[in-house]
Amino acid sequence: MKGLPLQVKSCLDKALDSALLAVETYNKPAVKFKSGGYIVLMCIAWTSLLHGIFLRKKIKPIYKEKNGRYKKVNGEIQYWELKTCVAKYFVDSNNPIRKNLEFFIPLRNKIEHKFLPELDSNIFAECESLLLNFDKIVEAEFGHKYCLRESLSFALQLFPSSETLSMATKANKDYDSIVSFINQYRSSITTDVLNSGEYAFKAFLIQVANHKSKDALPIQFFSFDKMTDEEKKKVERIAALIKEKHIPVANDDKIKPGTVVEMVQRALGNKSIVKGKKRVDKFNMDTHTRCWKKYKIRPETGSSHPERTNTKYCVYDSMNKNYGYTQAWVDFLIEQMNKDEEYNSLFE
Template sequence: MKDNLEKCQLAAIAAVEAYNRPGRSFRTAQFLVMIVIAWTALFHAVYYRRNVKPWYKKNGRFERIDGDPKHWDLAECVKRFYGANHPAERKNIEFLIGLRNKIEHRHLPELDPSLYGECQASLLNLEELLVHTFGSKYALQEQLAVSLQFSTVVPPEKKKAARALAVSNARSVKEYVETFRGNLPSTVLSSMKYSYNVYLVPKVANRQSAADASVEFVKVDEASEEELLRLERLNVLIREKKIPIANLELLKPGDVVTRINASAPFIVSQNAHSDAWRYYKVRPKTGAKKPEQCDTAFCVYDEAHKDYLYTQAWVSRCIEAFSRAETFRQITSREPKLQDDF
């Protein structure tokens, strides 16, 4: 068990080192390989602590490879650890496993800007389980530091990312990311356990005791109402518009409705689609003073044409929602009608 914990720590530190290393090439891919190793080692340690051998069995006997037991891979560990439960932490791991499998033989540095949240959440979730199960002496915080930033300017690579992903060898990865995110319930998608997204706010030390750290993490559930109001105002001031992964394949409302009707069992009209974006709050109301304030995982404002375009992730979300009669009623306040009836 001790060897597994050491392996977990070393792999996690290597993952952070790979991600934080200056330069753009291959950082997410390297992070994924090492964080999967870290999670696998941690789960093995957890099972050994429970006196459970995390080994595969075949015909009632433990399988072996070159004389050594065949250990459970990460997917099997997750399946057995969480059972029938599907918290945001589990979805985060499953997302990264699938993504690791997708990009294992591809070179796609363009994905890095859009995947930071899931990568950061995975690291924090790993340390939380590590400390909760084995004690604070295994915490990684003393061995890690907040990565240094050279500039406050949004790098042009973020804006080029979607265009670069138009190449053929990136399409399956892009579709995987969009589909996975689009099928998540809103509670998971917005959870910090699934994707950790924060704002860097300049901090000025006005007393000696506050000068030891230039970055401060504030727990929302422990903050006062005044502090929450101040943070919300800061968020509004510095909020960065996220660039969706597939902005070369954004869809007009009519195209969205067509795709939904091609898969959903119930008839979805333009009005039903409008009800959906209002229900899920993916964009402002028509005529809003700030039309660009959208949930850009699902929708973006087209400044040139003064209208809204939608992502494939939004199509997936709508198909899932409109495929259930109860959800259809919640969104539209109308009774759904089957496609076959017309």
């Protein structure tokens, strides 16, 4: 990397190595939770890349104290973390690449200490774009010769069956809360961003007859964005023919009250209290009932207007005559029930 300042070169070296390690981790057959290590390493890669870009532009990506001195933590200078780097580099808050990165920053924190192999298939498209976008920015800022694409290959992957994924999902209680976050994030971004290849890369392969030329590539990639209108129509027609029929499921992202109780109680450390002459869970079904009454998120049982809920936290199911709760409600309860005065107020 001749010609680059030493500090910039060091950041770029680290970024490229981290990205290659991320790909190697993901593509190892023995690794079950592929996206876990991949996301952590790609976040390191992106942070180093953006640091290198800022340094090359004579911008020091370091936090400062009010007196202008560089901020230190445990004696070490505190550099901008990825969230700050992304906000400063991508000025447009609706940029698909920025939205892709902002998806992974909180997700990394949520899965860092969890084992969720069933999550891999759900976020594969975003993971692929995370890598392709990385290479795109490397090329834009440092030139084609530093790109990773020459070091990468088309990986053949063994994919778990839908039955295996279903069984794993049922066995892992952390999965529901993570998927709820994923669904909420996807629903919060615009349709244009959601459909962008820079936010989530999606493709399908069509087997063709063997090439007559022995020199022809076995697999060729054609970017949809660079196709003519006529070529796009043909691709969309083929995609429509092979597209799996989506079967809608009502209230798929809602949580039953019993599950809410389990999630909150677990988040509170499974603490118990003495009630009368027996010991009970700190957060139980009675506590939950007191909460939805106190915070007025749904009507009382038997109300003539059961649909009048705070939809941020609760939705009424008219067909089954019951209520479903959101991840936001679970998060709210965890926050409030960790406050002794708030918890005690339920019983006043």
